[in-house]
Amino acid sequence: MSPALIAALPFLGAALPSILIRTGRNNAAAVAALFTGLALLGLLLNLPTVLAGGVVETKIDWLPWLGLNVNFWIDGLGMLFATLILGIGLLIILYARYYLSNRDPVGQFYTYLLLFQGAMVGIVLSDNILLLLIFWELTSLSSFLLIGYWKHLPEGRQGARMALTVTGMGGLSMIAGMLILGHIAGSYDISEILKHKDAIQASPYYIPALLLILGGAFTKSAQFPFHFWLPHAMAAPTPVSAYLHSATMVKAGLFLMARMWPVLSGTPEWFYIVASVGLFTMFIAALIAIFKHDMKALLAFSTVSHLGLITFMLGLGTEAGALAAVFHIINHATFKAALFMSAGIVDHETGTRDLTRISGLRKLMPITFTIATIAALSMAGIPFFNGFLSKEMMLEAAAHTSWLNNDWLIPAMATLAALFSATYAFRFITHAFFGPVSEDLPKKPHDPNFGMWLSPGFLVVLVLAIGLFPMAVAGPYVQMATNAVVGGGYHMHPLKIWHGVTPALIMSAIAVIGGIIFLGAHAPLQKIWDKTPRPEAKAIFDWIIDKAQALAAFITQGLHTGSMARYLMLFTVASVAAGLYAFSTGTIGAPTRELTPVNGAAIAAWILLLTAALSIVAFHHNRILALVMIGIVGLIVSISFIFLSAPDLALTQISVEVVTAVLMLLALNFLPKVTKTESSRMKLGFDAGLAIVAGVAVTGLIYALMTRDFAFPTMSGYMLDNSYNLAGGDNVVNVILVDFRGYDTYGEVTVLGIAALVIFALTEALLQGASSRKLIAWRPDVARGGDKHPLMLLIVTRVMMPIALVVGLYIFLRGHNQPGGGFIAGLVVAIALVTQYMASGFAWTQARQKVYYHVLIAAGVLVAGITGAGAFFNDMPFLTSDFGYVKLPGLEKFELATAAGFDLGVFLGVVGSVMLALGGLSRLARRAAMGEQGGEDGAHIAAEKPEARVLAPLAAGPYPPEAKVPRRWWKTARAAPEATQAERDTIHENKKTNGGDH
């Protein structure tokens, strides 16, 4: 199977568990297991090739000019890690099925798990560091979701945040390092980078790149001083701890160091940074682990310690070190995942993980005891278990390593770390499983069912098998992966249990015996430990976060004072300043165009426009007057468009003027009619000055533009030449809209629809709760006309309606060849509909409305989209249009263009959006009218639609049985839940307290 497909499979399956959870937990787990199993199978099909030293590759160009290609490869190292990830993933899926309770959102769990798994497989199979970075960040994100899976636990949320912060910061540092590395090597493909060891290590950027990349690796693999997030991540469910925080994700950092080992290692810098950090982490974390009472915390620090061990081995830069690292990665994954699962079983069965509370479980849970003991003995480094073998390798390597010419420091620390490790492993077993049977447990413990111990059981079989027959069971894998780490040409000595009496064996013996002694002295040691003051990592972390937040708040609040006038002022000042700078530093050529002649009409229009604009400024305190003046400006602009050869613009502008005026009037219905002067004279003067400077600047800019020819030939020539030939239309503006630049138009209609939906949502929010009561209590502040629906207006609009619709149709149809088209036709039809609302009232019109405006918007976007997609059938790109001429008997020859279908979508979208927007405002007005009506009429008004009543029966109040309800609402209206008497009373109270006096 192709490596790309292997990495993609978990992602492909990720959505399924969340869907299938409706059919039960078994199906969700089964589908997760199916996709994991398929990926594992596909991976193992490649095993013979990789074992033979081959590499399986998939190369897909994605953004080649950035060096970002979807290149996957399976080499020995990737094969080892992918097997661990997918294999342990399968076991975890099985375990989690029984571990999670049926109150947990299990489908979500498996979805997150598969996302994480896909990201991990992506990391280890990537042959491109940029691609690897993407997967790297994905593991941080998906592990965030998994750690915080129990959203109700504050520790879970805090732990998730901490993990994301630390690993996310590390990820950022790694991105920088990787970019430097890729820059040095001249390629972002890993297989290519690995060939440039000398160039990279000779580069002056080697140290920065190394430090930055190690920043990513150390944070991910919880190396000191970034180790603190891992224990806090243990708030996650145990399957997550077992999977992410012991077997896979925390090993991503190790993977990265192993991956880059051929080019980065071997220098003193590498040795002193990586080996020292690894050794110290191994030592300190093992020490802390001894004194943890929580089984998972103990295991967490033990994990940090073992990660330190592997880092230490990689840091040595020798082949022996690489071998020990690879072998320990395998061994640690098996025994530690088994231990975590055992701890999970204990937690699940007893209700606690506190080593001071549980004891004597050996008799109650013999199976769990057996599994945990085998795994723990392996962790302690006892012969015949796999942990012993790799620990021996580590001690052997440590025994021959000197640090700054000091020969005993490293062996001593390594021995001590091994000793601590044996101590906590023994403690884990003796405190939990031996001693008297504890009585006061939250639950009565017994061994779990088969499904739950099968996974750890399988792992400890591996522990034993590798421990007893290392060469037969793990040999080929270790050889294959080590060969990949050291960059090829590696031949491993057979893995053996007995090497004779070596320094390592003596150190190992010291560690085990010392471990037993320490275990015996645990109680007094614990007392000393508890009294020793230690820096608390979480407190330091929280302090840093607090300070960072305070700094961010200081900066943000300094800039964002909440004064919009100030933002706008600063924005204007900045724009003007930028313009002035450009103007004063640039050069400007001589005018090249003749001025167009002026006539009297133009001057008259100019005077009107200026007068209107200045009147707005002068008299804007009278808001209605300002609205009238705005109308004048709009009219003049429309007329100017006609004069300046833009008939389509003129038609659009004038129809938009009408709907805008209606919109503003609807808003002014509520808003105060007068603006008081609030600013000081100085501010007014400053604003006026700023506005004048900006106006002069804009005038100068556009005048300079208009009096010069285009610097380059424009695209317009192409459009004019091809409008008829390619798109079959004479109206070039319309052809550009529906054809040449159809994608833009498609986006714009969608945006318009979204704007209308936003308005709808705002209306819905305002029609509920406190604002609804305010609306009901609202009283008009200006006198109303005596006749709500004047008869003349009513008749005229109803007669006009069909005519207006025909005009709309005509404008729509001729749009391709004459001024017109979907936009303008949509606006005209919307105006025709709006006049009905104005003349006959909202209720009358609403009752006759057959199609909801949402549906029109959706239909518009869909029709336009489907028309565009129709081009696919002709093997053309999206929105390519076609046209032809049709002759029907009795009619002249006429043209049919697919662009008309697209224009129809535009038309529907515009009608729906305009009507939905205006309708929202009218609904507010109607809710306000409810207070005037009162009683059952008021309730009827408030109801608006039966559907709204079902959604908010309390706000709307019930329909009285005798109320007049439109026939087509009957079914829903009668089915609406009856409000209780108490609820009716509440509404009545609200009305009274909000000023209703009737």
Added chain:
Amino acid sequence: MELLVASAIGVLTAAGIYMILRLRSFPVVVGMSLLSYAVNVFLFATGRLVINQPPILRDGVTSYTDPIPQALVLTAIVISFGMTAVVVMLALGAFIEASNDRIDLDGEEDGQ
């Protein structure tokens, strides 16, 4: 003609900027409308002014005005309406919720 159009754009811009610097929502909406006019005409004018040469293909006519700015401005006009509608709705919602139509968070609230 160029001078008239340029100065008109300038006056619309200046009036629009002055209005959006006010402290109440309605003048700001009016100011944004004025700015929309200014910007639309500005964009249109970047295609240079041409009289009596609409971009409708006719036999025998060879010179036309620039259709691209027109197409851009046409959608801009419609989108401006959408934007104005959203802003008006926001202003109205804020007014109903807060019982005053100030646009700033600072300073003492009045109109309660």
